[in-house]
Amino acid sequence: MSNKVIHAIYNDDDVLMDAVKQTRAAHHHIEEVYTPFPVHGLDKAMGLAPTRIAIASFLYGLVGLSVATTMMRFIMIVDWPQDIGGKPSFSYIDNMPAFVPIMFEMTVFFAAHLMVITFYMRSKLWPFKKAENPDVRTTDDHFLMEVGVHGNEDDMVSFFKSTGAVEVKVIEKH
Amino acid sequence: MYTFSSKLKTFSIVLMVLGIIGIGIGFMTVPNKEEVKEMIENAHDGHHGKATAHDSHATHHEAAPASHDTHKSEVNHETNEHDAHIDHVLHQQQNKPWSAFYVACIFFMLLTVGVLAFYAIQQAAQAGWSPILFRVMEGITGYLLPGSIIFFVVLLLSGFHMNHLFVWMDETVVAKDHLLQAKSGYLNVPFFLIRAVIFLGGWNLYRYVSRKNSLAQDKSNDITNYKKNFKWAAGFLVFFIVSESIMSWDWIMSVDPHWYSTLFGWYVFASFFVSGITTIALITLYLKSKGYLEYVNTSHIHDLAKFMFGISIFWTYLWFSQFMLIWYSDIPEEVTYFVFRIENYKLPFFGMLVMNFVFPLLILINTDFKRLSWIVVMAGIVILCGHYIDFYNMIMPATVGDQWFIGVSELGSIAFFLGLFIFVVFTTLSKESLVAKGNPLMEESKHFHY
Numbered sequence: 001m002s003n004k005v006i007h008a009i010y011n012d013d014d015v016l017m018d019a020v021k022q023t024r025a026a027h028h029h030i031e032e033v034y035t036p037f038p039v040h041g042l043d044k045a046m047g048l049a050p051t052r053i054a055i056a057s058f059l060y061g062l063v064g065l066s067v068a069t070t071m072m073r074f075i076m077i078v079d080w081p082q083d084i085g086g087k088p089s090f091s092y093i094d095n096m097p098a099f100v101p102i103m104f105e106m107t108v109f110f111a112a113h114l115m116v117i118t119f120y121m122r123s124k125l126w127p128f129k130k131a132e133n134p135d136v137r138t139t140d141d142h143f144l145m146e147v148g149v150h151g152n153e154d155d156m157v158s159f160f161k162s163t164g165a166v167e168v169k170v171i172e173k174h
Numbered sequence: 175m176y177t178f179s180s181k182l183k184t185f186s187i188v189l190m191v192l193g194i195i196g197i198g199i200g201f202m203t204v205p206n207k208e209e210v211k212e213m214i215e216n217a218h219d220g221h222h223g224k225a226t227a228h229d230s231h232a233t234h235h236e237a238a239p240a241s242h243d244t245h246k247s248e249v250n251h252e253t254n255e256h257d258a259h260i261d262h263v264l265h266q267q268q269n270k271p272w273s274a275f276y277v278a279c280i281f282f283m284l285l286t287v288g289v290l291a292f293y294a295i296q297q298a299a300q301a302g303w304s305p306i307l308f309r310v311m312e313g314i315t316g317y318l319l320p321g322s323i324i325f326f327v328v329l330l331l332s333g334f335h336m337n338h339l340f341v342w343m344d345e346t347v348v349a350k351d352h353l354l355q356a357k358s359g360y361l362n363v364p365f366f367l368i369r370a371v372i373f374l375g376g377w378n379l380y381r382y383v384s385r386k387n388s389l390a391q392d393k394s395n396d397i398t399n400y401k402k403n404f405k406w407a408a409g410f411l412v413f414f415i416v417s418e419s420i421m422s423w424d425w426i427m428s429v430d431p432h433w434y435s436t437l438f439g440w441y442v443f444a445s446f447f448v449s450g451i452t453t454i455a456l457i458t459l460y461l462k463s464k465g466y467l468e469y470v471n472t473s474h475i476h477d478l479a480k481f482m483f484g485i486s487i488f489w490t491y492l493w494f495s496q497f498m499l500i501w502y503s504d505i506p507e508e509v510t511y512f513v514f515r516i517e518n519y520k521l522p523f524f525g526m527l528v529m530n531f532v533f534p535l536l537i538l539i540n541t542d543f544k545r546l547s548w549i550v551v552m553a554g555i556v557i558l559c560g561h562y563i564d565f566y567n568m569i570m571p572a573t574v575g576d577q578w579f580i581g582v583s584e585l586g587s588i589a590f591f592l593g594l595f596i597f598v599v600f601t602t603l604s605k606e607s608l609v610a611k612g613n614p615l616m617e618e619s620k621h622f623h624y
Contacts, residue, residue, distance in 0.1 A: 041623075054541065085502055097498045 064110025189593025196586015288450025316602030529560030
């Protein structure tokens with residue numbers, strides 16, 4: 001099993017999209033695509049499974065809502081009940097409208113932060129991590145498609161040339 | 175070209191006829207004084223106590239019978255009060271068919287204004303996704319003119335004391351009420367009607383001009399009409415945001431003339447805006463299901479559903495902001511508004527929150543659901559019913575007090591205006607091509623894909 005990959009570099013996102021579709025149609029295995037900006041619809045064209053971050057986000061929101069409710073109930077009702085504006089804190093449900101802003105904010109806070117953390121973990125990103133992109137031009141104006149080499153190398157190179165790549169390289173991956 | 179199917183036409187006419195019958199029954203079955211007396215005497219004692227505890231507007235009804243009874247000096251306080259109560263309930267009963275008519279009338283008319291505002295926003299923002307839906311929006315705003323005329327007639331009838339929806343129009347009330355005297359520079363019938371003419375006139379003017387330009391654009395080779403529409407849309411939006419706010423004080427908030435809320439205009443706006451967007455989605459899906467609008471794809475529906483979801487949340491935000499501040503500060507003249515609704519309108523008050531917030535939140539939060547026609551239709555129907563109830567809650571407690579009931583008058587009024595709405599909207603749709611082909615952004619809209 002060779003570790004060779006082909007780096008096909010494009011300079012336009014529309015050309016890239018067509019190339020990705022052709023590559024998939026020709027049954028080559030796309031390992032990764034590096035782009036300087038998010039290309040709309042690329043995930044679908046590459047055949048990536050749909051993201052489940054929305055489900056995670058909803059669950060994180062529920063966690064935030066529960067934390068806020070528990071926290072406010074303990075602080076305002078159990079631990080130190082006060083009479084604010086003629087509304088003595090005897091029960092959570094009776095004073096609930098006052099806590100809604102906090103419940104809402106905590107829901108958003110938990111959903112947002114945990115979602116970002118989840119995203120970083122799933123993308124294997126953390127502080128001081130060395131950048132993985134194989135060509136610095138992908139941070140500027142070029143798009144790079146990495147495809148595993150299986151079968152005839154020369155055929156593949158000419159195939160990627162024909163998809164409109166401005167550059168095709170064969171790289172030994174370690 | 176769309177042809178108004180005879181089935182739908184018959185359906186709308188049947189709705190209108192049933193509606194007129196319902197409204198007629200509502201007006202004819204208003205109980206007279208004897209019946210009200212009997213009704214109250216049959217009711218429980220507790221009912222009496224609650225009804226006399228009405229907020230300030232009750233006072234005006236007590237004025238008339240008091241003067242009637244002065245010739246009987248022997249009348250003791252107890253019977254006087256009882257008599258006043260009977261009169262009060264009688265007036266509420268007389269108001270009921272009028273209020274039912276008014277709520278349905280203003281709901282359908284404002285829903286159209288919501289669509290018009292949405293249309294103007296799309297024009298002013300030069301949105302690329304929506305031009306494919308412009309003819310649908312123009313079709314809906316076709317109802318604006320008949321809707322405004324009927325509505326204005328109702329306001330005129332109120333102004334000429336044919337009904338008692340607006341308590342501040344009653345001079346005997348104002349004479350006894352310092353707060354209303356202080357407001358009479360603003361809340362007086364001539365000025366009220368002048369404002370109504372300006373607002374309705376301005377909206378209808380924009381509707382007329384934008385429609386004319388939009389049709390002219392289809393036949394022209396340059397984009398001057400499109401540019402004109404852009405300028406008109408921007409101007410209209412400025413006029414709209416001011417007039418809409420004042421309109422909500424005039425036509426809705428002033429039925430409770432002692433009470434005021436500073437974000438009421440926005441709150442009413444959110445309510446009819448989401449209803450308008452929902453109507454666009456429903457009519458688009460209807461036309462699509464009949465094989466029209468072949469360029470409308472699930473991405474367009476998805477965007478409309480996102481707006482339905484987003485504006486529902488926005489409505490809740492405003493509703494809650496208004497509620498929480500008044501609930502928390504607990505100032506008597508403000509909080510009566512909610513106390514009365516929670517005591518006497520518990521089901522519509524909380525039911526509306528479920529229909530307008532909890533339900534759309536849970537069902538439309540899912541991305542895939544926003545693309546499924548049947549989910550959007552189901553959510554849309556619930557949202558429209560919920561916002562009708564929202565308007566019901568804004569008007570009814572002030573005009574009929576605790577004598578509310580969603581019966582033949584209410585359903586009849588809804589049926590009549592729904593029938594008229596369907597008839598006018600689909601007639602307008604059938605007059606022109608369903609694709610505003612002259613719009614320079616049409617190609618983008620046809621290929622809109624998310």
